[in-house]
Amino acid sequence: MRxxxxxxxxxxxxxxxxxxxxxxxRWLEESGVKDITLIVNNCSNAEGSIWSPAAKMIKxxxxxxxxxxxxxxxxxxxxxxxxxVLDIEIIPQGTLAERIRAGGCGIGGFxxxxxxxxxxxxxxxxxxxxxxxxxxxxxxxxxxALVKASxxxxxxxxxxxxxxxxxxxxxxxxxxxxxxxxDRLVPVGEIGYEHVDVAGIYVDxxxxxxxxxx
Amino acid sequence: xxxxxxxxxxxxxxxLKDGDLVNxxxxxxxxxxxxxxxSVTIFIQAENGLLGCGPKAREGEENLDLIDAGAAYITCLPxxxxxxxxxxxxxxxxxxxxxxxxxxxQVDELGNLAxxxxxxxxxxxxxxxxxxxSGAKKVIVATEHNTKxxxxxIVKRCxxxxxxxxxxxxxxxxxxxxxxxEAGLKLVAIASDITLQELIARTGCELIxxxxxxxxxxx
Numbered sequence: 383m384r385x386x387x388x389x390x391x392x393x394x395x396x397x398x399x400x401x402x403x404x405x406x407x408r409w410l411e412e413s414g415v416k417d418i419t420l421i422v423n424n425c426s427n428a429e430g431s432i433w434s435p436a437a438k439m440i441k442x443x444x445x446x447x448x449x450x451x452x453x454x455x456x457x458x459x460x461x462x463x464x465x466x467v468l469d470i471e472i473i474p475q476g477t478l479a480e481r482i483r484a485g486g487c488g489i490g491g492f493x494x495x496x497x498x499x500x501x502x503x504x505x506x507x508x509x510x511x512x513x514x515x516x517x518x519x520x521x522x523x524x525x526x527a528l529v530k531a532s533x534x535x536x537x538x539x540x541x542x543x544x545x546x547x548x549x550x551x552x553x554x555x556x557x558x559x560x561x562x563x564x565d566r567l568v569p570v571g572e573i574g575y576e577h578v579d580v581a582g583i584y585v586d587x588x589x590x591x592x593x594x595x596x
Numbered sequence: 597x598x599x600x601x602x603x604x605x606x607x608x609x610x611x612l613k614d615g616d617l618v619n620x621x622x623x624x625x626x627x628x629x630x631x632x633x634x635s636v637t638i639f640i641q642a643e644n645g646l647l648g649c650g651p652k653a654r655e656g657e658e659n660l661d662l663i664d665a666g667a668a669y670i671t672c673l674p675x676x677x678x679x680x681x682x683x684x685x686x687x688x689x690x691x692x693x694x695x696x697x698x699x700x701x702q703v704d705e706l707g708n709l710a711x712x713x714x715x716x717x718x719x720x721x722x723x724x725x726x727x728x729x730s731g732a733k734k735v736i737v738a739t740e741h742n743t744k745x746x747x748x749x750i751v752k753r754c755x756x757x758x759x760x761x762x763x764x765x766x767x768x769x770x771x772x773x774x775x776x777x778e779a780g781l782k783l784v785a786i787a788s789d790i791t792l793q794e795l796i797a798r799t800g801c802e803l804i805x806x807x808x809x810x811x812x813x814x815x
Contacts, residue, residue: 397644397681398667400660423681424723453721460719475643476685476727483682496689496730499761501713502722532661544661545645547680579680 383413385559385587391419391447391524393482393553394436398424398455401546403530403563404432404593410528411435419447421482421524423475423549426455432593440468449522451475474502477519479552485523486555486584492519527557530591531580534564535571538585539578547579554584561587598789598815600740600770606631607785607813608697608738608768612638619643619688619728621698622666624738628697639676641693643724645684648676665724688724689731696732698725700739700767702754705801707764707776709737710756722759729760741769741798748800750774750781771795773813780804785811 392410396402412435420436427437433456439445441458447469453459462468473481474496484492493516497503507518529550531540540562542550554560562585605627612618612628614636620626632638640649642664649664650671658669662678672678679687687693702710709729712722729735739749750767766784767774772795773785782804786795792810796803 397665398663400644400663400667451721452723453719454723463719464716472721474722474726475681475724476689479681479685494689494730496726498730500726500758502726542661542680544659545642545663545678546661547678548645549681551680552682 383409385526385561386410386413386415388415389417390415390526391421393421393524393527393557395529395548395550395553396423397545397548399432400544401530401542401548401550402432403528405589405591406528406561406563407433408435411439416444417446418444420445421449421522423450423478424452424455425450425459427458428455449473451478472502479549481519481522482549482552482556484521486552489521491521493517494519522556524557525559527553527560528563529554529560529580530563532565533568533573534562534588535568535573536588537570538562538582538588539573540564540580541573541577542579551580554580560585561589563589563591565591601627604738604768604770607773608736610814611736611766612636612695616694617641617692618695618697619693619732623699625697625699626666641687643684643688643728645679645681646672646676648673685724685727688727691731691733693732695734695736696728697736697738698728700737700749702749702751702756703737703739703764703767704751704754705780707762708754709759709764710754711759713757715757725759729763734766735764737764737767739767739769741771748798751800771798774803777804783810785813788812788815
């Protein structure tokens, strides 16, 4: 809990309900911190959603900046966007992933055709190369990343089952402090070295998940 | 009365080729996979990190870690694999998808698409739509021809915030199949239950008509 502080930028892994560090999200909400920059792909405000604590923070005004891609599952965000009361940056999903990758890999920015000619490109530098127009997108890093792996060892190496990888490996690389939640803690060496999705070198803390899968 | 969603899905399926790698959006596009002829096998990518999507998981056999982009529990076919979002969108932006099929709020004669924001009313957000439309070789829009109020969704110029500029290649609706050409939208096929006059009246831009009889869509 001491890791959560007012004013932090925090990335949270997961796509829809899969690969979401639900226990860490709950702890974050319970810590009472505010003025948070929240970086997520999606954040459902449906009752009982694994995202509920984060959605509550958004609704309660404890998130001051929200960077998000898919909003359809959170009706509050739509209303807050229209009312201009919350600073919301809408980011195409692949651009979000690549900006986080860039943030974790020491890349100073990248060019993409995604968003050219749309609201997404407003205020961004456009560069034409060989006749193709690109938008310059900047790296994204955070103070804290809350990520999830199905299996993890005490060194922080994680293996993600199914489609639970999503944003977790990239987010783990792009934050100053990384908390990894896992469904099952296993001894070092049990995850074969060819199967590590989240690299332990990025991870600062491993916690067992207390979530029931639904 | 015809089932509009199934009708559109069936006609979308007729445009997919054997061996295509495709991404199917939530809703009507996903239904298209049910209408492929026996001779056509496609590979389905889900942007949340799966290539080789199989049918929906049977009840009681769900893998709770394996979903498609619409959050349905699915299966992975032999030869399929999972990956993270960085790799997923590398596949998408890198031009490796033969086709993407997705819905629309508006689409215009220049091939512009609007489907992520209806100001004041609806903000689904882009999710992966902008990336998919920018990267896929073929962009197939599957949509009802008109809004619930009867307004055309196919217009001269989109007035809603754009998803992408000029990337749409084909539009499949409950009334027609249209191809985007340099000169505008060309009528490729028409539904059997509508006249050409009705189609034109329900479309918000001019259509380029084929010479001779207009082919019929699959019923």
